[in-house]
Amino acid sequence: xxxxxxxxxxxxxxxxxxxxxxxxxxxxxxxxxxxxxxxxxxxxxxxxxxxxxxxxxxxxxxxxxxxxxxxxxxxxxxxxxxxxxx
Numbered sequence: 001x002x003x004x005x006x007x008x009x010x011x012x013x014x015x016x017x018x019x020x021x022x023x024x025x026x027x028x029x030x031x032x033x034x035x036x037x038x039x040x041x042x043x044x045x046x047x048x049x050x051x052x053x054x055x056x057x058x059x060x061x062x063x064x065x066x067x068x069x070x071x072x073x074x075x076x077x078x079x080x081x082x083x084x085x086x
Contacts, residue, residue: 002047004082005039006032010052010063017063032067033076040077051082 009032011019018024023031032050039048050068054060064081071078 001043002049002080002082003039003043004051005035005048005078007051008053009050010054010060010067012057012059012063017067033071033074036071036076036078047079048077049080049082050078051084053084055083 009019009021009024010017014020016029018029027034036048039046050064050071052060052064055064068078068081
């Protein structure tokens with residue numbers, strides 16, 4: 001099984017490339033790493049996915065890459081990127 005842990009979190013129009021969702025307003029970018037950590041605890045064998053759309057835009061693609069690389073460098077258990085897999 002795979003879990004779409006974070007869905008549509010990228011907004012290349014923002015300076016930090018993050019969509020201003022309610023989760024973002026409450027916790028900043030930390031909500032993504034917390035969500036992945038909790039998902040891994042709850043489903044240790046699941047494939048954990050960050051899901052988004054618009055990957056054909058070079059700017060959005062770079063935002064997605066930078067976010068995932070940064071999170072993985074911090075040890076966040078992201079197993080893959082989904083492209084509208086929901």
